Amino acid sequence: MIYLDHAAATPVSEKVLEAMRPYFLEDFFNPSAAYLPAKKVAAEYEAAKGVIAHAIGAKANDLVITAGATEANNLALGIVALDGSILYLATEHDSVRKTAERMGGEAINVLPSGVIDLDDLRAKITDDTMIISVALVNNELGTIQPLAEIAEIIRSVRMDRLKRGVKRPLYLHSDASQALNLLDVNVARLGVDMLTLNAAKVYGPKGVGALYVSHEVKLTPLTVGGGQERGLRSGTENVPGVIGFAAAITEAREHLNGNRKKYAKWRKILLDGLQEYELINRKHSLDNFLVLCYNGIDAERLIFLLEERGVYVATGAACAASKGVRSHVLKAIGLNDAQIAGSLRITLGETNTDDQIYEAAEAINEVVLIEKERIER
Amino acid sequence: MSQPATVFVGMSGGVDSSVAAMLLVEQGYNVVGVYMKNWSQDLPGMKCPWADDLADAKRVAVKLGIPFEVWDFEKAYREKVVDYMLAEFRKGNTPNPDVMCNQEIKFKLFYEKAMAKGADFIATGHYARTGRGLLRAVDENKDQTYFLYRISDEALEHTIFPIGGMLKPEVKKLAAEKGLHNAYKKESMGVCFVGEVGMRDFLKEYIDVQPGEIREMETEKVLGYHDGAVFYTIGQRHGLYLSGEKGKINDGMPYYVVAKDIEKNIVYVSKNLNDAHIWATELKLTDVVMRGGAGGQMMSKILVRLRHRAPLIPASFDGETLHFENAVKRPASGQSAVLYDGEICLGGGIIC
Numbered sequence: 001m002i003y004l005d006h007a008a009a010t011p012v013s014e015k016v017l018e019a020m021r022p023y024f025l026e027d028f029f030n031p032s033a034a035y036l037p038a039k040k041v042a043a044e045y046e047a048a049k050g051v052i053a054h055a056i057g058a059k060a061n062d063l064v065i066t067a068g069a070t071e072a073n074n075l076a077l078g079i080v081a082l083d084g085s086i087l088y089l090a091t092e093h094d095s096v097r098k099t100a101e102r103m104g105g106e107a108i109n110v111l112p113s114g115v116i117d118l119d120d121l122r123a124k125i126t127d128d129t130m131i132i133s134v135a136l137v138n139n140e141l142g143t144i145q146p147l148a149e150i151a152e153i154i155r156s157v158r159m160d161r162l163k164r165g166v167k168r169p170l171y172l173h174s175d176a177s178q179a180l181n182l183l184d185v186n187v188a189r190l191g192v193d194m195l196t197l198n199a200a201k202v203y204g205p206k207g208v209g210a211l212y213v214s215h216e217v218k219l220t221p222l223t224v225g226g227g228q229e230r231g232l233r234s235g236t237e238n239v240p241g242v243i244g245f246a247a248a249i250t251e252a253r254e255h256l257n258g259n260r261k262k263y264a265k266w267r268k269i270l271l272d273g274l275q276e277y278e279l280i281n282r283k284h285s286l287d288n289f290l291v292l293c294y295n296g297i298d299a300e301r302l303i304f305l306l307e308e309r310g311v312y313v314a315t316g317a318a319c320a321a322s323k324g325v326r327s328h329v330l331k332a333i334g335l336n337d338a339q340i341a342g343s344l345r346i347t348l349g350e351t352n353t354d355d356q357i358y359e360a361a362e363a364i365n366e367v368v369l370i371e372k373e374r375i376e377r
Numbered sequence: 378m379s380q381p382a383t384v385f386v387g388m389s390g391g392v393d394s395s396v397a398a399m400l401l402v403e404q405g406y407n408v409v410g411v412y413m414k415n416w417s418q419d420l421p422g423m424k425c426p427w428a429d430d431l432a433d434a435k436r437v438a439v440k441l442g443i444p445f446e447v448w449d450f451e452k453a454y455r456e457k458v459v460d461y462m463l464a465e466f467r468k469g470n471t472p473n474p475d476v477m478c479n480q481e482i483k484f485k486l487f488y489e490k491a492m493a494k495g496a497d498f499i500a501t502g503h504y505a506r507t508g509r510g511l512l513r514a515v516d517e518n519k520d521q522t523y524f525l526y527r528i529s530d531e532a533l534e535h536t537i538f539p540i541g542g543m544l545k546p547e548v549k550k551l552a553a554e555k556g557l558h559n560a561y562k563k564e565s566m567g568v569c570f571v572g573e574v575g576m577r578d579f580l581k582e583y584i585d586v587q588p589g590e591i592r593e594m595e596t597e598k599v600l601g602y603h604d605g606a607v608f609y610t611i612g613q614r615h616g617l618y619l620s621g622e623k624g625k626i627n628d629g630m631p632y633y634v635v636a637k638d639i640e641k642n643i644v645y646v647s648k649n650l651n652d653a654h655i656w657a658t659e660l661k662l663t664d665v666v667m668r669g670g671a672g673g674q675m676m677s678k679i680l681v682r683l684r685h686r687a688p689l690i691p692a693s694f695d696g697e698t699l700h701f702e703n704a705v706k707r708p709a710s711g712q713s714a715v716l717y718d719g720e721i722c723l724g725g726g727i728i729c
Contacts, residue, residue, distance in 0.1 A: 300435065301435070301439045301445075304435065304436045304439040304440070305439055307436075308440070370442075374442055374444075
């Protein structure tokens with residue numbers, strides 16, 4: 001098997017699994033229980049949260065643990081229900097886009113490169129705007145957004161509001177689900193007020209996420225009950241999940257430098273070895289993302305042909321492709337329907353080896369040729 | 378060398394239509410696979426599998442190296458099949474949406490569009506055969522002519538049923554041998570888009586609950602209450618919530634729905650398996666379709682099928698009413714009675 005879809009899912013690493021194991025078995029206690037063994041588990045849970053928080057330059061109490069990134073994004077945008085409006089990047093994941101749309105949010109355009117159009121952002125900020133949501137790394141293109149620059153714009157808007165006596169706050173939220181394998185993510189440097197994290201994309205367990213929340217932001221809980229996570233996300237703590245997330249994020253940081261070199265090398269091997277494609281994400285992208293367009297070819301057919309050869313890739317976002325919906329991300333950067341239909345997404349990761357990358361290039365060339373010959377017949 | 382004939386094959390993602398497409402390719406036809414998107418909405422307790430089915434169909438098409446298209450018939454399906462079905466249920470009938478789907482969608486819209494796109498033939502994975510008209514499948518257990526009796530003669534003349542001569546186990550075995558990934562895929566049940574169990578839930582999405590009485594046929598005694606007579610079918614014995622003195626009304630024998638008064642919203646039930654409402658020696662048909670110019674005169678010694686997979690029953694037909702020698706269990710009104718002369722499907726009609 002050659003797995004080239006690491007943006008969709010990553011396997012849990014051995015270390016992560018080992019770290020989680022005891023918390024399914026002997027250390028299964030509810031952290032809220034009164035006896036000492038449970039208190040020990042509660043302390044280990046908090047320590048694990050501290051590890052996750054520390055990785056992004058925050059403290060354990062700044063994090064709200066959720067059941068994945070989708071919930072974290074919903075929780076972040078929920079503050080607008082009180083008062084104000086949302087601006088979100090046109091290429092955001094559906095968990096941001098659909099939540100924002102439901103609250104009457106407005107999309108900010110991207111340039112053909114996939115990078116935010118800062119002029120459009122400036123033009124769309126009004127006194128009603130309460131939250132701006134821009135993913136640090138786009139999940140289909142790997143595009144890295146200039147969050148520090150966006151934060152700078154937001155700072156000047158805040159100053160201006162204060163000067164004019166406008167009380168409404170303005171916050172920057174970012175979904176960093178895809179970022180942690182290659183970027184050194186730090187909330188202060190990025191200038192974000194809220195940041196979404198996702199264990200499932202960094203070789204941690206699925207169904208575990210976190211929302212970093214600065215002290216400025218007053219969240220409205222989506223889930224009420226026992227008052228866990230400072231009352232912002234009730235429900236018995238997912239202890240093994242958080243322990244696993246902490247182990248995963250620690251590993252990701254250890255691999256950061258090695259990953260950068262490795263993925264840059266593999267990206268080059270693929271771009272040199274593949275034939276007759278157009279590279280969609282040429283600039284401002286993480287090296288482990290390659291979006292290739294094969295003009296006139298139906299990329300979904302390539303996926304099925306590659307699947308028979310044990311090579312697994314995606315078209316657009318995995319969930320979008322299977323429902324026959326054209327990727328809104330590729331549309332937002334200006335691709336036409338035929339280009340979108342011809343686009344393959346390759347996302348490299350820890351499961352890959354040098355040999356696999358060469359083999360994958362060969363397999364992709366082979367199936368592209370099969371389709372080309374079929375069309376010509 | 379002459380050009381091979383072009384066949385547009387309806388591919389549902391199931392093993393039958395996949396093998397049908399594969400056989401056509403092997404026989405040298407110029408084959409185009411088409412997924413008909415008729416329904417995509419999820420319902421309470423039911424996730425519509427259309428996206429997975431579409432992917433399965435496309436996967437097979439890619440493996441066979443044939444072009445593949447998705448034709449969106451959702452609007453037409455809603456109007457011609459679902460709305461018809463709901464209207465019939467509201468009248469108190471129990472319509473068969475598969476019959477309507479074949480008549481209006483697969484062998485009309487699909488057929489017409491395929492022909493307009495240059496098809497010489499269409500094909501489906503139905504268990505049926507063609508020859509002197511529409512013929513029953515070799516696999517008596519899978520024969521689907523019950524659902525096909527209303528399709529036009531014109532469409533049938535341009536139709537190939539590649540697996541009509543095969544037994545289902547042979548189809549599965551062949552699929553597995555040829556490495557089709559869906560060889561052992563679970564068959565979709567009942568109606569095209571909603572399993573038989575789900576029909577009531579499906580109807581409740583569209584038809585409001587209307588509480589009413591359940592009465593005993595013989596005594597008019599109120600035995601319980603229901604949530605809408607339209608949700609009940611003659612012959613039904615499950616899902617009846619009967620109250621009253623336990624043991625007295627329920628001596629272990631089940632109650633059957635034997636009649637419905639749609640206007641008064643009353644469901645009549647009986648324990649009497651000999652109730653005249655359950656049995657019939659005559660069935661009046663409406664909306665009769667006779668295939669290939671058959672009919673017009675008294676037809677004796679024909680065979681009739683009153684339900685999919687039900688045994689063939691000897692009968693005679695005078696163009697309007699079916700006559701049986703022995704009483705038959707009366708199907709719900711709105712269901713189809715399909716007529717046969719040996720292996721030939723003569724046509725049929727809707728039971729009044």
